[in-house]
Amino acid sequence: MADKLHFSLVSPARELFSGDVDHVIAPGTEGEFGVLAHHAPFMTTLKNGVVRVLEGDAVKMRIYVRGGFADVTPAGLTILAEEARNLTDVKAEDVDAELEATRLKLLALDKDDPKQFALQAQMAYLEGIRAALAN
Amino acid sequence: MPSLKDLKNRIASVKSTQKITKAMQLVAAAKLKRAQDAATAARPYAERLAAVLANLAGSAGGNGPKLLAGTGKSDVHLVVVMTAERGLAGGFNAYVVKLARQKIQALLNEGKTVKILTIGKKGREQLARDYAKLFTTHVNLSDIKGNDFSESAIAIGVMLTKSYEAGEFDVATLIYSQFKNVLSQVPTAQQLIPAKAPEGAPSIDLGGAIYTYEPNEEALLEALLPRYINTQILSALLESSAGEQASRMTAMDNATRNAKDLIKALNLKYNRARQAQITKELIEIISGAEAL
Numbered sequence: 001m002a003d004k005l006h007f008s009l010v011s012p013a014r015e016l017f018s019g020d021v022d023h024v025i026a027p028g029t030e031g032e033f034g035v036l037a038h039h040a041p042f043m044t045t046l047k048n049g050v051v052r053v054l055e056g057d058a059v060k061m062r063i064y065v066r067g068g069f070a071d072v073t074p075a076g077l078t079i080l081a082e083e084a085r086n087l088t089d090v091k092a093e094d095v096d097a098e099l100e101a102t103r104l105k106l107l108a109l110d111k112d113d114p115k116q117f118a119l120q121a122q123m124a125y126l127e128g129i130r131a132a133l134a135n
Numbered sequence: 136m137p138s139l140k141d142l143k144n145r146i147a148s149v150k151s152t153q154k155i156t157k158a159m160q161l162v163a164a165a166k167l168k169r170a171q172d173a174a175t176a177a178r179p180y181a182e183r184l185a186a187v188l189a190n191l192a193g194s195a196g197g198n199g200p201k202l203l204a205g206t207g208k209s210d211v212h213l214v215v216v217m218t219a220e221r222g223l224a225g226g227f228n229a230y231v232v233k234l235a236r237q238k239i240q241a242l243l244n245e246g247k248t249v250k251i252l253t254i255g256k257k258g259r260e261q262l263a264r265d266y267a268k269l270f271t272t273h274v275n276l277s278d279i280k281g282n283d284f285s286e287s288a289i290a291i292g293v294m295l296t297k298s299y300e301a302g303e304f305d306v307a308t309l310i311y312s313q314f315k316n317v318l319s320q321v322p323t324a325q326q327l328i329p330a331k332a333p334e335g336a337p338s339i340d341l342g343g344a345i346y347t348y349e350p351n352e353e354a355l356l357e358a359l360l361p362r363y364i365n366t367q368i369l370s371a372l373l374e375s376s377a378g379e380q381a382s383r384m385t386a387m388d389n390a391t392r393n394a395k396d397l398i399k400a401l402n403l404k405y406n407r408a409r410q411a412q413i414t415k416e417l418i419e420i421i422s423g424a425e426a427l
Contacts, residue, residue, distance in 0.1 A: 010179045010180040010183055011180060012177055012180045012181075012285060012366060012369055013173075013176060013177065013180075013285070014176040014177070014179075014180075015176075015179045015180075028349060029349075029350065030349050030350055040347060041345065041346045041347065042346065042347045042348075042349070043187070043191070043346060043347070043348050043349070043355060044348070044349035044350075044355070045349075045350075045354070045355060045358045045359075068362075069184075069187060069355075069358075069359065071183075071187050071190075078183055078187075080180060080183055080184055080187065082362070083285075117289070117290070117293050118286050118289040118290055118293075119286075
């Protein structure tokens with residue numbers, strides 16, 4: 001593997017990763033896809049799921065993303081995630097605690113509060129992280 | 136001529152005011168640091184999203200979804216005015232409101248219907264005098280801790296896109312304070328809806344290859360545009376909050392310095408008055424002794 005793929009993953013809060021890697025597998029809305037160096041220009045939406053960064057054949061990093069976009073250009077792959085967490089930094093207890101807090105917040109809201117939408121998405125995201133941590 | 140006691144009280148009161156302004160300055164400085172960090176951290180995402188949108192909008196041409204192409208009219212304008220929740224920040228809120236007034240007045244003069252959405256209490260209070268009838272919704276930011284604006288940004292964005300799709304307005308303009316640096320915050324009017332692809336975004340050299348879109352361009356644009364609007368709102372919120380703290384810091388620094396000058400002047404006056412009184416007492420004693 002001589003050629004490397006430039007990969008960067010940004011969320012609205014910060015840039016999570018930027019560097020050269022061998023292979024990235026991402027959860028597209030129409031199915032998972034892998035990107036190697038010299039991939040053809042390609043753009044897709046993402047669903048909630050795990051982005052895997054591979055070095056050779058070994059998984060180097062797993063990042064859970066909440067929706068967003070992947071954009072492949074000759075310059076590399078950019079993933080714009082709504083929110084993302086590196087799974088190695090996340091503890092199951094913390095996620096459980098957050099889930100509980102979000103659930104309580106959701107219960108406290110009025111039915112037509114505009115914040116409800118954001119909180120529901122947050123719930124789905126946290127549940128997804130929890131499931132990804134389990135395996 | 137105020138008495139010695141009056142002057143003493145006056146000095147004490149200015150001193151305690153100075154202590155408060157000094158403390159506010161320090162707090163604002165600490166908060167500014169955090170707000171600035173948050174604004175900087177959010178920048179890469181906003182920039183890349185803008186680049187992706189520019190690229191996609193370029194290939195979609197003029198017939199994109201409604202959020203990009205517009206409704207074809209510009210009769211009803213929604214003006215979103217973003218200010219701070221709290222005052223004592225120099226001219227920060229007043230400048231934003233001033234620009235908002237100009238914008239609203241210009242639109243009214245053109246015969247457009249104007250609706251106002253206020254974010255932050257101060258703008259609402261100041262605009263209420265003239266334009267209370269045009270108010271629609273108000274977004275309260277006071278319960279947000281730190282710089283965690285993402286939930287509010289999404290809530291505002293969803294609210295805007297929903298009412299746009301319901302045909303409640305044709306054009307939405309956001310008026311907020313852009314954070315240039317600590318000393319200058321520029322009130323800016325930015326068109327939110329229909330979304331404008333950023334100008335001057337670098338076009339990507341594909342080396343002759345053709346983009347593949349999955350599922351397709353329209354679906355991508357439809358997913359991307361609301362996020363683009365949310366991101367713009369989020370960046371505006373972050374910049375506005377950084378600007379507020381910067382402005383407060385400068386204002387409080389000035390206030391502290393003014394208090395210092397005032398104390399100096401009052402001290403001088405106090406000492407003169409004291410001396411005058413001593414001299415007077417001496418003269419009284421001496422002339423009393425002479426009379427004997």
